[in-house]
Amino acid sequence: MMASRSLANTPHMHFPASLYIGLDGEITVSTDTGPLSARAVLVRPNCEQCVDTHDGAVLDLLIDADSAAYRYLEPVLLERDAVALDIEKITALLPRCQEALNGSLDCDSAWHLVEQLLIGFSAYRPERPEFDPRIEAIATELRRSLPVNPDIEALAKQAEVSESRFMHLFKQQYGLPVRQYLLWARLRQAAVLWQTGMMLTDIAAEVGFYDQAHFARTVRRMFDFSPSWLANPNNLQLHNCQCDEP
Secondary structure: OEEEOOOEOOOEOOOOEEEEEEOOOOEEEEEOOEEEEEOEEEEOOOOOEEEEOOOOOEEEEEEOOOOOOHHHHHHHHOOOOEEEEOHHHHHHHHHHHHHHHOOOOOHHHHHHHHHHHHHHHOOOOOOOOOOOHHHHHHHHHHHHHOOOOOOHHHHHHHHOOOHHHHHHHHHHHHOOOHHHHHHHHHHHHHHHHHOOOOOHHHHHHHOOOOOHHHHHHHHHHHHOOOHHHHHOOOOOEEOOOOOOOO
16 A cells, blocks of 8 residues: 555556545546546556546555455456546545555554455455465465576476466466566565665665666556655655455
């Protein structure tokens, strides 16, 4: 969960879905299907997008496509790139959203807010087939170890399928190839390290980028901002909950 007092960027793409909530008024989110202006906008995973908050504050929930939380929202999209949501459904939560903007929520409170926002915008949990446990276990280990050059052949053997079948299953289940999935996992870990005060050069090395320039290019491609801008608490409040989901 990220909160910013003002946001305007150029087209970019990332693995998670985005749920934008304008705290001061309507925001405009543009995708390949055109601009959409509303107080709350949901964008599907792996969709090129840009956002203009018109100098107003915004809360942005980044919801991994493989998470249980995303299952609340997936049916709302109806296979569209982006949809406007009814802000009236979460009006009572807006003061808590303001607390996120001010950086005054602890981890438990932040997760509770996220959960209430998801429930407010979607009244039911949709039916969805469970993930292949072999692929899910491998993805969990990849997020933990963050290999720079994953051995796809070895991963396929671990899953007891052919290499081509493993690549198909992984992309089918997570929406993108293994290496792109790892890029997002590295940025998730980088966000954790930002909050410890670690230097950006050290973060780049720690999460497996070749150098700081490679790290900066990846961050800019996914968020359209430099790592230094994102890491500055005067620009952005970042809530990266490490609690297990219920």
